[in-house]
Amino acid sequence: MQLKRVEFELSSPSLEGCPRPILPEFAFIGRSNVGKSSLLNMLAARKGLAFVSSTPGHTKLINHYRVDNAWYLVDLPGYGYAKVAREDRSKFSAFVADYLMGRETLSLVFLLIDSRHEPQKIDLEFVDWLADEEVPFVLVFTKADSVSKTRLAQHMELFRAEMALRFEQTPEIFATSAKSGDGRGALLQLIASIIQEKR
Numbered sequence: 001m002q003l004k005r006v007e008f009e010l011s012s013p014s015l016e017g018c019p020r021p022i023l024p025e026f027a028f029i030g031r032s033n034v035g036k037s038s039l040l041n042m043l044a045a046r047k048g049l050a051f052v053s054s055t056p057g058h059t060k061l062i063n064h065y066r067v068d069n070a071w072y073l074v075d076l077p078g079y080g081y082a083k084v085a086r087e088d089r090s091k092f093s094a095f096v097a098d099y100l101m102g103r104e105t106l107s108l109v110f111l112l113i114d115s116r117h118e119p120q121k122i123d124l125e126f127v128d129w130l131a132d133e134e135v136p137f138v139l140v141f142t143k144a145d146s147v148s149k150t151r152l153a154q155h156m157e158l159f160r161a162e163m164a165l166r167f168e169q170t171p172e173i174f175a176t177s178a179k180s181g182d183g184r185g186a187l188l189q190l191i192a193s194i195i196q197e198k199r
């Protein structure tokens, strides 16, 4: 699948403020600095396509992009800002929770995980929350180029083991690199296949 037209539609501070739910949606979330902007630009395959989340004020909003009039790419606020008090770190905004629980057209969440680290508590807590709320998600390891193949495999395996503790059928796990473009085809193919199923 090629993305021909990626148009910013709107930024919203609430579920109610999101665009009319008429197209399937694919949402991207992860802790801040996980490489989300880079991944989105890599998926769109356009250098410098202005994903508004990189501009002040938009990082804490739900950002909708309409892709080829067929689906919405949704850029969600990151969680785990380092500056936030420790007890707040694992929390994410209530309106993001509203969106994830209440968005009828949400097809899949791409939960981004930094390849450089072993499973982090904050990410596992978010996984647990998604599982409790029965929000469908897959795991996307970012920055795969920044660690050795052995280390990457190790970290993916540790995560897979954590998933096996929680799910009968573990969510799919992808390795991606915004630098090399690795994983782009697999993610777009997954999106295309889900859209196809819904038709």
Ligand code: GDP
Pocket (backbone or CB within 6 Å): 031, 032, 033, 034, 035, 036, 037, 038, 039, 078, 142, 143, 144, 145, 146, 176, 177, 178, 179, 180
């Ligand atoms: P965001 O805060 O989640 O949107 O993360 P960014 O996309 O701004 O990336 C955070 C940092 O990670 C930046 O310094 C990027 O250059 C770096 N980064 C992002 N993706 C990759 C990648 O695929 N490979 C490498 N080596 N670095 C990356």
